[in-house]
Amino acid sequence: MTKKMVLKLGVHDEKEKRKALKSVSSLTGIESLSMDMKEKKLTVVGVVDPIDIVGKLKKHCLAELVTVGPAKEEEKKKDEPKKDEPKKEKTEAEKIEELLELYKKHNPYYTQTYRVYSAEENPNACVIS
Secondary structure, eight states, X not given: OOEEEEEEEOOOSHHHHXXXXXXXXXXXXXXXXXXXXXXXXXXXXXXXXXXXXXXXXXXXXXXXXXXEEEOOHHHHHHHSOOSSSOOOOOOHHHHHHHHHHXXXXXXXXXXXXXXXXXXXXXXXXXXXX
């Protein structure tokens, strides 16, 4: 059963925020993470033990568990398209753009290509004999 946990953190800047989010995201069973810097609250949704989360956060900053409760099912339904609305067909350009974005997320580092020149192609090339 998924739980929604709200924790109050003692973070002061973006660097500490990144460290906290990175340490919590390494736990298995987390569905979503969100951080409110104004109130300094971290919201975690997933099948994770709250004590494990606090233990991970204690290494980087002060962490205090505020609330633990069941995750609302309504939040998941917001992402789903309504049945009354017709689905919009994507054009070819939009489909290609979406595929390129997915590829970049999957493989962010492009493979490097090398070109080898022979001495015959480039007469100014240096040849060591």
